Amino acid sequence: EVxxxxxxxxxxxxxxxxxxxxxxxxxxxxxTYMSWVRQAPEKGLEWVSVIYSGYNxxxxxxxxxxxxxxxxxxxxxxxxxxxxxxxxxxxxxxxATVYGYTSSQFDSWGQGTLVTVSS
Amino acid sequence: QSVLTQxxxxxxxxxxxxxxxxxxxxxxxxxxxVCWYQQLPxxxxxxxxxxxxxxxxxxxxxxxxxxxxxxxxxxxxxxxxGDEANYHCAAWDDSLSGVVFGGGTKxxxx
Numbered sequence: 001e002v003x004x005x006x007x008x009x010x011x012x013x014x015x016x017x018x019x020x021x022x023x024x025x026x027x028x029x030x031x032t033y034m035s036w037v038r039q040a041p042e043k044g045l046e047w048v049s050v051i052y053s054g055y056n057x058x059x060x061x062x063x064x065x066x067x068x069x070x071x072x073x074x075x076x077x078x079x080x081x082x083x084x085x086x087x088x089x090x091x092x093x094x095x096a097t098v099y100g101y102t103s104s105q106f107d108s109w110g111q112g113t114l115v116t117v118s119s
Numbered sequence: 120q121s122v123l124t125q126x127x128x129x130x131x132x133x134x135x136x137x138x139x140x141x142x143x144x145x146x147x148x149x150x151x152x153v154c155w156y157q158q159l160p161x162x163x164x165x166x167x168x169x170x171x172x173x174x175x176x177x178x179x180x181x182x183x184x185x186x187x188x189x190x191x192x193x194x195x196x197x198x199x200x201g202d203e204a205n206y207h208c209a210a211w212d213d214s215l216s217g218v219v220f221g222g223g224t225k226x227x228x229x
Binding site: 035037043044045046047050058059060061094099102103104105106107109110111112 | 121151152153154156158162163164165166169170175205207209210211213215216217218219220221222223
C-alpha cells in the first residue's frame with residue numbers, strides 16, 4: 001500500500017529555517033514524481049514544488065529561491081528545506097505523489113504537518 | 120487570489136444534484152487536464168476526478184467531471200450528507216510552469 005507521512009513541522013520565527021520530511025512506504029521515492037502542497041488556515045490549496053526524475057524541479061513563485069525540494073534515496077524520503085520563512089508561509093504542508101509530467105494529479109497524500117511562522 | 124476561479128460555496132438538499140464550476144484560461148484548463156479533490160473536514164485532500172472526467176477506483180459514479188474550453192465542472196448527483204466537504208479544482212499552468220488550484224468550494228448538504 002502506498003503511504004506517505006510528513007514530519008518536521010513546528011513553530012519558527014520569521015527569517016528562520018525548517019526542514020520537512022516525507023517518509024514513503026509501498027513505493028520508491030527515487031522513481032516517483034512527488035510534490036509539496038500547502039494550505040494556510042481556512043484557505044485553499046496552494047502548490048509549492050514538484051520534483052521529477054533526477055534533479056528536475058519546479059517551484060511556485062512565492063517560494064522560489066527560499067525553498068528547496070530534494071530526495072534522500074537512502075531513507076526513501078522527500079524533503080523540503082525552507083529558508084527565510086515568512087508569516088505567510090504558515091500552513092499545513094502536504095506531501096503527495098504525482099502522476100505524470102506537468103500534471104495536477106496528486107494520487108496519494110499524507111496527513112500533513114503544520115508549520116507556524118510567528119514571533 | 121487563485122488562478123482558477125470557483126464559487127466559495129454551494130448547497131443542496133439530499134438526493135439533489137449540484138454542479139461546481141472552475142474557470143481558468145488558455146494556459147491552464149484550456150490546454151491541460153483538470154483534476155478535482157475532495158477534502159472532508161479535518162482531513163487531507165483526496166483525488167476525486169483526474170484527466171477531466173475520470174474517476175479513480177473506489178469513487179462512486181455519483182461524481183462526474185467535464186470540461187469545455189477554459190472551464191471545468193464537477194457534478195455530484197444523489198447528494199448525501201457525507202458529501203459535505205471542500206472541493207478543489209487543479210490544473211497545470213504552462214505560463215507559470217506549475218500547478219494552479221481554485222480557491223475551493225465549500226459544499227453544504229442542507
